[in-house]
Amino acid sequence: MQTYISGIAAQEGKSATLKGWLYNIRSGGKIRFLLVRDGTGIIQCVASQADVGEETFELIDTLTQESSIEVTGTVRADKRAPGGYELVMTKLELVGRAADYPITPKEHGTAFLMENRHLWVRSRRQAAILRVRHEIVRAIRDFFDDRGFVLFDTPIFTPAACEGTSTLFETDYFGEKAYLTQSGQLYAESGAMALGKVYCFGPTFRAEKSKTRRHLIEFWMVEPEVAYLDLDGDMELAEDFVFYVVEQVLANRREELDIIERDTSPLEKIKKPFPRISYTECVDILNKAGHPFQWGNDLGGDEETIVSSQFESPVMVHHFPAEIKAFYMKNDPQDERLALGFDMLAPEGKGEIIGGGQREDDYDMLVKKIQAHNLPLEAFDWYLDLRKYGTVPHAGFGLGLERTVGWICGLSHVRETIPFPRMLHRLKP
RNA sequence: UCCGGAGUAGCUCAAUCGGCAGAGCGGGUGGCUGUUAACCACUAGGUUGGGGGUUCGAGUCCCUCCUCCGGAGCCA
The missing domain is CATH 2.40.50.140 (Nucleic acid-binding proteins)
Known part of the structure; x- marks a missing residue:
């Protein structure tokens, strides 16, 4: 035995x-x-x-x-x-019998360790991180399952861009062009109209030549989508959700956090409600912090760090200028310049972990926005149908798993948060 | 794509002004009955990322290419 x-x-x-x-x-x-x-x-x-x-x-x-x-x-x-x-x-x-195991109980550089990622995962620290990742995934599923959400799997192969901006991986689909998904959201919206509350949880792909500690080419994202939900309800959901995930990791993975040498006090200080600040207030905060920032620009990594460092809990920035947000986001009826969207910034300068908001539910407005973004209308005919047949206010968000794991584990780089990171210039092992 | 940094033993790194290419770990051999990334002795191990150039002589200087790392843009 x-x-x-x-x-x-x-x-x-x-x-x-x-x-x-x-x-x-x-x-x-x-x-x-x-x-x-x-x-x-x-x-x-x-x-x-x-x-x-x-x-x-x-x-x-x-x-x-x-x-x-x-x-x-x-x-x-x-x-x-x-x-x-x-x-x-x-x-x-x-x-x-093992022959000449390359990873010795001594120091190694990350380049060498990444070359040997298939063996590196055996080390105590890497194994602990992957256990925390598993705990986070379990907490994510439990949270939505316990609240009556239905898992709604969305396709990996898609015929067109979800958001025009990002670069897509093109594949040959029996002579037709197909792209690897960069978000399941549009499909999840169809699920919300069918099942009320749904979430999708799977890999997504971005062919951007990003080369920073926060980026992966292939990463996992969980995206809930709820019918009859507005921006405020969406932020409340995101807040309950992130709080639950942190709570579960602290309750069940103390040992692993200890191995990683994560100081858990910043996690323990997190409490509800999370601060909510509008984009416009955010601009004020930046300027008062001595960081000149003009209304209308998008928040970069430095800006995110300055804003999030002012709070102990994750902070939600809402009502962004509509111009810098995706076509599917609903405009604020009070002020058409603004979008009913929000980002959640993790504490400790770990950046954006959630992006979401209320979706455009008006047929004519959506057509206009698709055209304004120079996207092919015919590719979105099915998406427009959702506004044609019983449209309702609805909202959702996407949480990046690896960034969340990186934040909770206190890691400086997302590459250690997934067994086999796909990065620019790294496809092997 | 742009900006910066780095490539020397299996790994982590040294090598003065351009003057014999070294150490620790790992491997091998031997020693030790309580070790804590054990220790001690001995030992093997090199196309100094590739190519070209300057020089009596290049790891070191120049040109070029490659690879990797960090950052920016973009994003979760």
Whole structure:
């Protein structure tokens, strides 16, 4: 029977068999200390020649880093062991010998580690980050599922741009041009008209030659869309949602945050309601902070950092100038220059994690906007149908998973937040 | 695409003014019964990113190309 290291404390004083890999080894004259990992944790296994016999003892000395092994022994609490428990070995079985594992227990550069990403994920820190990612994904699903949202999967292959601005990956679809999706939102809107409250959660693709710590070519986005919801309701949903995700990670992944050495106090300070400031107020804040900024420009990375650093909770900036926002966003009936959209900026200068808002629900207005953005009307005939057959006010938003993981884990770069990041000039492994 | 930085042993990095290419880790061999990225001794390991040029002599200076890193724009 196999025991997992995560549950080793319950086996104290008893016999256990661990199946894993050799993380590191240290030796004394007739004693060996094997650090064994099994994916759930790391434990020190102690072998003395007297306990395991000469043959096994010699086998231990031939083991290389990351060789796969099965070890049997007695679990014992010992202060000298990292983690507080160790396995006093009686038996060892070599499953697969590893040859010259490239990632040594020493410092490496990120370029080298990215080349070896398929092996880097075995390291303690990377594994912890990926566990937090999983927790965030679970919290996202639970949040929407518990509130009666229906998962509405949207297509990866699309016939045209969702937003004219970004560059798309073009593929050959049996002789026809098709593009990899950059958002499931337009399709999710159709879902909201059918099922009321929906969300889509999948990969999206942006062929922009972005080369910063916040960008990936392929990233995951969750996009809820709700019928009969306005901008205020949308922001409330986003606030409840992000708060829940942070709460769940703090409740369930303390150990991993500890391994990553994340200072959790900024996360613990987050409370509802999140600050809401209009774009126009935002311009004032920037100018008062000594950062000249003109009304009408879009917020860049520096601006986001200045604004978000004024608050402990994520801040929602709303009512942007309509000109700098996408065609599908509804204009403010009080002031046509403004769009009923919002961005949520994460604290600690981590930038935009959510973009969303109320959608244009008037048929004629939408036609005008599509034309104004120089987009082909015929590609959006089905989207316009949603306004033709029982249109309603509706809203939604998109949350970038990797940026959220990066913020919650306190990472400076999104490349460590996904098992195999696709970046400019990196398609392998 | 633009701006800046970097390519030297498997990895992380040194190499003075242009003058014999080195260290730590990792590998190998040996030693040590409580190690904590263990330690000690010995040992193997190089087309200095590619190409061209200057020079008696180039890792070092010049030209060019390639790769990677950081940032900008764009965005979640």
